[in-house]
Amino acid sequence: MNVAALAADLRAAARRSDHRRLLVLAGERDAGVDAAFDAVEGAAIPDEETTIVTTAEGFRFERVAPNHARELLGTTRTAVIYDAHEDFSPNALGRLVGTVDGGGLFVLLAPPLDDWPDRPGSFESSLAVPPYAVDDVGGRFRERLVGTLRDHPGVAIVDVDAGTVERRGDADASAPARSTPSTPPAGTRRFPAAAYEACLTADQSRALHALEALEHSVGGTDGEQRDAEGEADEGRRRAVVVEADRGRGKSSAAGLAAGSLAAAGRDVLVTAPDRRNASDLFSRASELLSALDALGDERSGDGPLRARSGGRIRFAPPAEAAELPDDPDVVLVDEAAALPVRLLSSFLDGPAVAFFTTVHGYEGAGRGFSVRFRDELDGRDHDVTEVTLSEPIRFAPADPVESWAFRALLLDARPPVEALVADASPSSVDYRALSPEELAADEHLLREVFGLLVLAHYRTEPDDLARLLDAPNLRVRVLEHEGHVVSVALLAREGGLDAETRRSMYEGARVRGNMLPDVFTSQLRDEEAGVPVGYRVVRIATHHAARSRGLGSTLLSEVRTEFDGDADYLGVGYGATPDLLSFWESNGYETVHLSTTRNESSGEYSALMLDPLSEVGRALCDRHARWFRDRIGDLLAEHLRDADPDVVRGALAACEAPLSLDLSDYEWRVVVGVAFGPGQYATAPRAFRRLALAALVGAGEEGEDGPDGEPTLTPREERLLVRKVLQTRPADAVADELGYVSARQCLRALGDAYGSLVERYGGTNEVVATERERFGE
Template identity: 65%
Template structure:
């Protein structure tokens, strides 16, 4: 078989089987593009069904730059040509696989396969974070990728330099079974068009289950791999509910992620004559808004806003739920009724936080839960080899060890190991278990993370193994140790990749020397769900510290702050040095940065930033962090273990003591009360206040919240009671920290 005829045979097989095939054109770049043109013509693809993904220009087909490959998510193409010579990245592969329709081809242009692992391009430069260079980046991911291309069914390989077929990729697949259009059930409540618009029986069953959302107190969870039509089912349900006059609030990581939901809702409402109007603001915050004749709505809000249930929606629909953090998902459980739509294995949401952790919270909620699983693909036949290749090559289906293998693990049974990239590349089982746990540690894991794990020179992985199975992992990133030129660039606002902690301390906190010490930042840490709360995470951090303490200046971490996480890191020796002043756009949380120094240089770095944090935190809390959860503020300040400055004048102490024990007024000298509050909250040996009293210090004294709002938030019977409680809370503070003047003032009212 010659390469020219191969494209025609592949196309014929894909059309007969309603599957896709992957065609690799390996060799010279220009020869690869010439061959790709021949493939399009020989296979008979129409020009408007072809997309070329490359940074090059000058094609008669649609061209998309690799950086914008995500624009093809949710679209359908007959043929996608991906140029892997220049701006290739694993994310581009993950995004584009799902864009090819049944009967189509994914064409991959590569260097000669034997040479590709050692080739260097833009993605390698991305992995070479300072102070490393591209020469330090390895090619393990591409070597693994080449192995899958040469072994997996449905993958054809052509050497364009020699004009030879290395593999034909033909599988002799049987003809596809014709699809039948679902009909509306006889007792269906949603419009018949909602069912007739479904493309599979699975999708129709999902729409049927979503009828439960017409009543309050329900939750429907729709889980599927990519390309099963879950977002379309969400849109059909949203349109049906709005047609009845219900207010449907839709949220997703971004408004673009919800585009399919609104497209299908719009089509349905137009089809049944129920659409009254629409608005599309075109940004992730406000997004589209559909209005119906019956007064219903389908409207979008970004996740943090949606968690507040703005304007009291009747129904909340959460698309791509796996791409959102569990702490945010939990807030959605206050909705009257809710639908959650999540990708199990796929680019949009590889995070397992939804399926492993959030499902427990959902089961404990007051909502009656119905589960729906979609297995039948929409755009191609079940068993499509290109889909299974993507799962294998990108580890989209990586999972931790099954529970019975690790359930007996404890700190005495585990082995601490350095899982080197060579170890991982040589052992698929070990790689899948380790990467599966890393997926659990974050609400969004991308294919690029796999390549970074195998090839990035700044990363290292440590793990605890029980009987050879991974039970806990910590992914560490080397940061700091930058030269004067880079530090100056960072100080002046330039971004230096891969050095998150030094970057923030330098550019935001104006410490040009912060990037001199070398440290390891804990990028992710995860413990198998079957053995949580056994102390394994803390044990792993302890072993990491023992190993690296003599070689680096600090260990650090940055994460979306919650009281629980702040306490976990504090218990493990990490101290707060910063709270971000903007919320993460997806999680809605403020980030905490913490350090655990391991050398004198590290201690000096941590000490000066702890001091600076405690000096500025009262001003920040009264301004940019006025809406910070008081429990986060309490835990963050407590985790400094610092010595907040307390420089009150005699008059200050008279006011504070007088307001605590006598008729004095807080409003006379608020700064003195703020200084004393920070000192108290940061002092681990200070006077013990109740959690409610500490929240009162944060909300009123540090965040300057109006008295009436503080009283309501903390459940005081009246504003007067709230005011008196603040005075009482300061009594032990006066006793512990007060000067002779303060104690004398106290004596006037107690003796």
């Protein structure tokens, strides 16, 4: 075996095609490390262009710990050595492959390939959530990974224990020619020529030219807005959508656009799920401003990047950016697929916005973004420009290592094509429980299931593929239409924990894979919450071509039927929106908790809901619903003061813990005085809060209507109770939000609403009757 010579041949072939090659060094760790040194030397790769990702220390080139692999995102290396012996994860593998430059080598140190599926590491240990042990974790993902290594072009395998070359990694050494970027003529462009000269592909040039629509929207150098024919186009809003696979330079294009806009004096607001996602954008913008001699004061930390023209580029987290602070001229949204539609819609209120999203990869699902958001975008009065970047930046097209990563990690997984499921309905589908063995044995089925999960949720990532195949606590249930998956639910078994685990959780220990018992026990102080066995709906997704037909509800109904008698409850936790609250309530789930902090990326408060299946589950649900009912009034006045009133209404409506009124005679007199006379709301605020909660908790269920069968309150009146009474907002602010002409009219409407509540709740009370007579009621 001559690893150095093999590595030299691999790199020579890679450089001829401007592709990469993958070298697997399988066997015991020390032998693999020695062979990796030989490979780097044989391939003549300088130490400064090499990174090893490992838990071990003492290397002459850069070392990065596996749990810091994310730090290499956006960097380019000629050789990356990934030690998969101890701390291997699919996510890290996906991140690291993308950092290798064309003509470079990705070196994977692995256990003997025949043994690897049966050698669990730290990642597999993380899948052994209580009450399961590591012996319960499967090896199907590693078995599948080994299979792709052994038959994919461009992958060489060396058995370092036996000293033999198993595969030489032959692949087509030819590659499509790279495109040549171009600069539009001066009369047809608004961005400076230097921005186009910084582009690396024709795709990037084309994307940058499309992004000039943002400058058009906020006015060109002549201060006017013009349409394509040169006519004045004042007030026209514009949106640009840029989609690309990883490594196509979309963030760089965003940075060049941001720098061009700032150089022209524009205020550019940048947002992304994580500040690190925007680092490349800011780097490219800074480089362009420097090249233009337009860079202002040096950027301090995470502060704005300023241009001499007065323009600036600043970052804000998604929830903050959605408020459009300081009225930016342009908003750039990177990794847009990772944000909920509610936030994305807020950015459309600005004069110009661009959305950048990854089509395939663990950062997000561009396809999901387009499906979920396009209806919203098409419904707005925006000129929309769309552009797709397909040519890679770091290497030539048709790179075998990229196609291997896509295949091994299912980065390109898609649900069935629309035509195959377009006619699906609750009457045409079959319910099916899919075992991990079935998924591992049927690549087509696995791709359909995983593709739907990717489409439905931006956080579906390579680690989730391994969980799907190997995690002992997960269950997969689907609806199939004519043999194709049209709806999927991913369930996690939770609870059934022993006394010692419950005690440690109560005292603050985190117990993986038991989200609902964890919150109930550690936060809500219920040490017995870990006793019942439940199944939490981690994800549920229906094909976009068959939505709004009841398939999601059909799937949940089938799940309930299957687990009724085998579990104590079904549960769910999610970022609460009015539509989602309505969906889960309509399927029998009851609110038991609303978080008091917003999710940093989605900007939503999380709701926890339960659907009891047994007496034990009913007891758990009932006591947490009561506790939620009893604390929510105080939370709304403080920690949840900014919650969407329709989220509050939905959460309270789905809480099955009706509030019994205990108003004193004095409080009833004050309430009647406000409703029918000259009373003051502030005289007895507790009474008004109690009545508001009584009206909103369980609303929508039998018994909430008034005597004539009509709803007691209108939706607007319910929002008024939430905003003014429960969240204690000023009357003038509530009036503006809810469309009352003045604070006085708002308070008058509040009195009318309480008049309806007096009718409903005080009809048999003698004090109420007496007070109403005094006001002629």
